[in-house]
Amino acid sequence: MKKIIYNNLEYNELNSSLQELKIERYRTNQIFEGIHHLLYNDFEMFTNLSKKMKKMLEEEGKFKKIELVKKFVSKVDETTKYLFKLEDGALIETVLMGYHDRNTICISSQVGCKMGCKFCASTKAGYERNLEVSELLEQIYYVSRTEDIRINNVVLMGIGEPLDNYDNVIKFIKIITDERGYNMSIRNITLSTCGLAKEIDRLSQEDLPINLTISLHNPFDFERSAIMPINNRYKIDEVFKSAKKYFESTGRRVSFEYTLIKDVNDSDRHIDEIVKLFNHENFHLNLIPLNAIDEFGKPSTNSNELEIFKQKLVKRGINATIRKSMGIDIDGACGQLRSGHKKEMRK
Numbered sequence: 511m512k513k514i515i516y517n518n519l520e521y522n523e524l525n526s527s528l529q530e531l532k533i534e535r536y537r538t539n540q541i542f543e544g545i546h547h548l549l550y551n552d553f554e555m556f557t558n559l560s561k562k563m564k565k566m567l568e569e570e571g572k573f574k575k576i577e578l579v580k581k582f583v584s585k586v587d588e589t590t591k592y593l594f595k596l597e598d599g600a601l602i603e604t605v606l607m608g609y610h611d612r613n614t615i616c617i618s619s620q621v622g623c624k625m626g627c628k629f630c631a632s633t634k635a636g637y638e639r640n641l642e643v644s645e646l647l648e649q650i651y652y653v654s655r656t657e658d659i660r661i662n663n664v665v666l667m668g669i670g671e672p673l674d675n676y677d678n679v680i681k682f683i684k685i686i687t688d689e690r691g692y693n694m695s696i697r698n699i700t701l702s703t704c705g706l707a708k709e710i711d712r713l714s715q716e717d718l719p720i721n722l723t724i725s726l727h728n729p730f731d732f733e734r735s736a737i738m739p740i741n742n743r744y745k746i747d748e749v750f751k752s753a754k755k756y757f758e759s760t761g762r763r764v765s766f767e768y769t770l771i772k773d774v775n776d777s778d779r780h781i782d783e784i785v786k787l788f789n790h791e792n793f794h795l796n797l798i799p800l801n802a803i804d805e806f807g808k809p810s811t812n813s814n815e816l817e818i819f820k821q822k823l824v825k826r827g828i829n830a831t832i833r834k835s836m837g838i839d840i841d842g843a844c845g846q847l848r849s850g851h852k853k854e855m856r857k
């Protein structure tokens with residue numbers, strides 16, 4: 511019989527599995543709370559279960575774990591980056607950012623990525639697989655447990671395209687917000703997508719009003735397609751329609767991310783088109799300096815020009831801000847640690 515992975519399960523699924531093992535119903539609460547509130551990932555840790563029951567549970571199933579390979583602590587700000595190894599040897603990364611007693615964690619959703627954005631390091635080594643629910647959760651629980659902190663915000667902005675791992679990501683959100691578990695506020699979860707319009711529509715129907723941010727990077731279809739292959743599947747118009755729908759059905763303001771690449775997407779022509787696209791909608795625009803990677807070969811717009819770009823947008827009524835880069839000295843952004851580590855291992 512297939513073994514149960516206890517930390518992959520929502521409350522109801524855990525309940526059914528335990529019922530099949532003829533365990534009393536009230537135990538579900540104890541075990542769910544143990545896993546998702548007390549952050550146990552071993553039956554050894556449960557003080558409220560008998561030896562006999564622990565033995566049976568261990569025979570029938572297991573916990574999926576992740577292992578720390580390396581931890582990088584920034585010297586310039588409160589950013590820590592974790593390189594984790596999964597049970598099959600796959601590598602992912604997680605970034606913790608502290609700011610005014612608020613802890614934000616940026617987690618990965620896949621091993622690698624198949625979206626192929628030209629400027630992004632996470633996609634260069636290709637796609638291996640989706641992360642399981644337990645592997646999404648453990649990134650948060652591992653950090654929470656070992657640093658002895660509560661994580662206040664989660665952003666799904668690490669390696670991978672979260673909406674390409676739709677079912678597991680939804681289940682993850684349901685578990686992390688479960689009152690019997692970690693009880694995170696749904697408003698403190700943000701998902702970043704390269705613009706899978708169909709999945710955004712699906713998400714808007716889930717009754718899970720998380721914050722949504724969409725990677726735009728260029729307001730012209732022809733130019734966006736050149737740096738983001740996903741634009742061949744979902745054109746900008748379609749993505750904006752889905753964004754509008756998302757806002758209407760969830761009441762959550764939608765953001766767009768815009769990475770500035772020198773002489774590629776930072777001209778007045780681009781500003782004009784962004785203004786047209788936003789069309790007085792209550793969207794937010796997050797401007798981000800490009801984190802230049804060798805494979806792409808293009809530099810970022812410099813910080814002066816970035817500021818001017820922002821000012822021009824603001825004058826035209828766009829709600830634009832510049833995102834502060836965190837953990838610059840530890841490659842805090844975008845898949846560089848994992849690819850760097852792989853290169854090192856190949857040597």
Ligand code: SAH
Pocket residue numbers: 625627629630631666667668669670671672702703704705723724725767769798799800801802803843844
């Ligand atoms: N797949 C999702 C989430 C992961 S990427 C998405 O595309 O949104 C998180 C954000 O970082 C995206 O906006 C992405 O376009 C951006 N990004 C990727 N590589 C970057 C780089 N080299 N410099 C700056 N931002 C980058």
